[in-house]
Amino acid sequence: MRTVPGRTDHVVVIGAGLAGLSATLHLLGAGRSVTLLEAADGPGGRAASSFVGGQRVDTGATVLTMPEYLDDALNAVGAKLAGRVDLVPLHPAYRAHFADGETLALHTDADAMAAEIRRFAGPRDADGYLRLRQWLTKLYVAQRDRFIATNFDSPLDLLGPQLARLVALGGFGRLSPAIARFLPDERLRRLFSFQSLYAGVPPQRALAAYAVIAYMDTVAGVYYPKGGMGTVASALADAAVEAGADVRYATTAAWLERVGGRVRAVRTSTGQRIPCDAVVVTADLPAAYRLLGLTPRRPVGLRWSPSAVVMHLTVDHEWPALDHHTIFFGQAWDRTFSEITSGSLMTDPSLLVTNPAATDPRPGGGRPLSVLAPCPNLATGRIDWPRVGPAYRDELLRTLAGRGLSGIGDAEVHEVVTPADWAARGMGAGTPFSLAHTFAQTGPFRPRNLVRGAENVVLAGCGTTPGVGIPPVVLSGKLAAARIAD
Numbered sequence: 001m002r003t004v005p006g007r008t009d010h011v012v013v014i015g016a017g018l019a020g021l022s023a024t025l026h027l028l029g030a031g032r033s034v035t036l037l038e039a040a041d042g043p044g045g046r047a048a049s050s051f052v053g054g055q056r057v058d059t060g061a062t063v064l065t066m067p068e069y070l071d072d073a074l075n076a077v078g079a080k081l082a083g084r085v086d087l088v089p090l091h092p093a094y095r096a097h098f099a100d101g102e103t104l105a106l107h108t109d110a111d112a113m114a115a116e117i118r119r120f121a122g123p124r125d126a127d128g129y130l131r132l133r134q135w136l137t138k139l140y141v142a143q144r145d146r147f148i149a150t151n152f153d154s155p156l157d158l159l160g161p162q163l164a165r166l167v168a169l170g171g172f173g174r175l176s177p178a179i180a181r182f183l184p185d186e187r188l189r190r191l192f193s194f195q196s197l198y199a200g201v202p203p204q205r206a207l208a209a210y211a212v213i214a215y216m217d218t219v220a221g222v223y224y225p226k227g228g229m230g231t232v233a234s235a236l237a238d239a240a241v242e243a244g245a246d247v248r249y250a251t252t253a254a255w256l257e258r259v260g261g262r263v264r265a266v267r268t269s270t271g272q273r274i275p276c277d278a279v280v281v282t283a284d285l286p287a288a289y290r291l292l293g294l295t296p297r298r299p300v301g302l303r304w305s306p307s308a309v310v311m312h313l314t315v316d317h318e319w320p321a322l323d324h325h326t327i328f329f330g331q332a333w334d335r336t337f338s339e340i341t342s343g344s345l346m347t348d349p350s351l352l353v354t355n356p357a358a359t360d361p362r363p364g365g366g367r368p369l370s371v372l373a374p375c376p377n378l379a380t381g382r383i384d385w386p387r388v389g390p391a392y393r394d395e396l397l398r399t400l401a402g403r404g405l406s407g408i409g410d411a412e413v414h415e416v417v418t419p420a421d422w423a424a425r426g427m428g429a430g431t432p433f434s435l436a437h438t439f440a441q442t443g444p445f446r447p448r449n450l451v452r453g454a455e456n457v458v459l460a461g462c463g464t465t466p467g468v469g470i471p472p473v474v475l476s477g478k479l480a481a482a483r484i485a486d
Helices: 018-029 068-075 110-121 123-148 161-168 175-180 186-191 208-220 230-242 285-292 334-342 385-402 419-424 470-485
Strands: 010-014 033-037 049-052 055-058 087-089 094-097 103-106 222-225 246-248 253-259 262-268 273-275 278-281 307-315 325-328 351-354 367-375 412-417 454-459
Touching: 010 018, 018 033, 018 068, 018 230, 018 278, 018 470, 033 230, 049 230, 055 367, 068 230, 068 470, 094 186, 103 110, 103 186, 110 123, 110 186, 123 161, 123 208, 175 186, 175 208, 230 246, 253 285, 253 454, 262 278, 262 454, 278 285, 278 470, 285 454, 307 385, 307 419, 334 367, 351 385, 367 385, 385 412, 385 419, 454 470
Parallel strands: 010 033, 010 278, 033 246, 094 325, 278 454
Antiparallel strands: 049 055, 087 222, 094 103, 253 262, 262 273, 307 367, 307 412, 325 351, 351 367
16 A cells, blocks of 8 residues: 655644544544644534524534444544444434335334335335345445455555455446345335435446445444534544644635645645645545645546535424434436436435434424435536525425425525535535546545645545545545555
């Protein structure tokens, strides 16, 4: 594995999202001195919480899986997640509502889920689910150490017995047909394949290897940190400070002072100069390269994942249809993905509603809800969001009212976040899901965390290895730290 040459005693980490926090903890554990810079007033990045309409809500990620990766980062400095964050396993992990009026609870316990599927679709699908669960587990084990938690220097690094194992498991086929081998019921296939949208590719085109995201959701389990996702970032940041990190909030990195091929200091927007031996940059790729004053060299252009419209609202109703995470599937499926990826809004939306008060009751009146609607990114969808946003908000509320949330139209909508807003926050193509996981942007073909032309700069975050989602992002920080301190 290639590492940063020369001295690496003092490292500046730019960005206190989960990638930057993970990198900081692993670097501290390896004996490095770390200065962590964050433009916002607190940690979290795309996994932060803030007050919206008087309620503390998660303004980014709401689904937490594989907390052991967070624990691994804390372990680097002798800390533990237990005692710092109160994690609640969600039962069910999701509830799904389908266009035909049927409802299904997604349990992570094998027996409970098999029983639920037997009730919903019959014994054939229940047996298929148990076989699917075994396949998902084997797929995850085959990829975990060699493909997910790995720094690639060359595509040749893929070669080995684990690659043969992944091929034998069908990991290089397509996701939809792979899931269909186990589940005859088309509705169930949606529940075990919609996760590919996080990876930016429709299930029909996604590699079957990305079923590992379904493994994380449906086998490993979904958790909720009491107090919101921001408590996780705060716990990691507190541990970093306790271990000696110099954490500076409200501090924006403006440019990197480079002499030849080596960065000597980070310059902030207020004129501070912070000397360093190495830098970890967690910003999205366009912003990272702007800091460096470099242009990435790739034979083909970057392809971005679809984006999302997110609404934060307060309601006075309680609906039996809502669990902590509830998916409302429309009748359309293949057409929905086609619309999103070709630049159109969904004509028959599938929506994720997050209701944190189902697990973490809030005192006083009003319950916060968040509604996520996948939509085109700014590179594919030429949508005038300042004009379209309010009308689309009303359309989504009408859709949910027609799917069982009667009265939601009376909710107080505090914020509607569109691709234009994500872009204003520095996210490439206006998407919080960064680069799509196409074959050309997967594994060793994804933009690497080493930067050509800047020998002591390492990237972390969802735009580089290993990819999108909380577990990969936390791992990206560990992989970046390994490039510096291994």
